Amino acid sequence: MIFGSPEQVRVRDAELSDAAAVLKMLNELDQETRFMMLEPGERALDVARFAGWLADLRLREDCYLVAVRAGEVLGFTHAERGLYRRNRHSANVVMGLLPQARGQGLGTKFLREIDLWAKRFSVTRLELTVMAHNTAAIRLYAKHGYAAEGVRRASLIVDGEPVDELVMAKILGTSNES
Numbered sequence: 001m002i003f004g005s006p007e008q009v010r011v012r013d014a015e016l017s018d019a020a021a022v023l024k025m026l027n028e029l030d031q032e033t034r035f036m037m038l039e040p041g042e043r044a045l046d047v048a049r050f051a052g053w054l055a056d057l058r059l060r061e062d063c064y065l066v067a068v069r070a071g072e073v074l075g076f077t078h079a080e081r082g083l084y085r086r087n088r089h090s091a092n093v094v095m096g097l098l099p100q101a102r103g104q105g106l107g108t109k110f111l112r113e114i115d116l117w118a119k120r121f122s123v124t125r126l127e128l129t130v131m132a133h134n135t136a137a138i139r140l141y142a143k144h145g146y147a148a149e150g151v152r153r154a155s156l157i158v159d160g161e162p163v164d165e166l167v168m169a170k171i172l173g174t175s176n177e178s
């Protein structure tokens, strides 16, 4: 799954050799945005361990994509299926882009690629949680057929304040597929 010419941002599967660059990007995202789960400094930055986790993810045929320009990882998306027969059809989606990579259609590209991965592996439900005030992300997901299913009230504490999360999901194989 590769898009674009070398000078453009490319979206592709993460390789084990990307582990250090991906961790660097995740660490930057943790510092820059309060819309992701981890606070600055909370992430384990052990490259070998992260590469091992990526290898396990590959074995399970789950999805981890990166957006890369000139060797720099600018963002990621990750879709991880349930582990059991009864929830193997359902995957949890997470994504994040560094500020310089936003507003250029990469979030859209990520979601399209996740749809393709889902079809390939018979995943029929894609779900996520998003902070209820994260308007940009909610618009992106809604535009791609994710519908709000409910609110997880005060499910996070951000900067000492309770924050609600919206649960959103997309069911594949129906007419609202995009």
Ligand SMILES: CC(C)(COP(=O)(O)OP(=O)(O)OC[C@H]1O[C@@H](n2cnc3c(N)ncnc32)[C@H](O)[C@@H]1OP(=O)(O)O)[C@@H](O)C(=O)NCCC(=O)NCCS
Pocket: 033, 035, 036, 095, 096, 097, 098, 101, 102, 103, 104, 105, 106, 107, 108, 109, 129, 130, 131, 134, 135, 136, 137, 139, 140, 141, 143
């Ligand atoms: C949310 C995020 C992934 C969006 O990715 P993106 O590549 O900037 O989105 P796109 O360029 O593909 O935009 C697609 C749509 O999303 C919505 N959107 C994107 N940025 C927006 C913004 N700043 N304000 C309002 N809507 C926005 C719009 O509906 C847009 O469609 P349009 O361009 O036709 O108006 C990105 O902003 C990001 O990584 N933010 C920080 C981390 C984060 O919030 N992650 C999600 C956690 S659940």
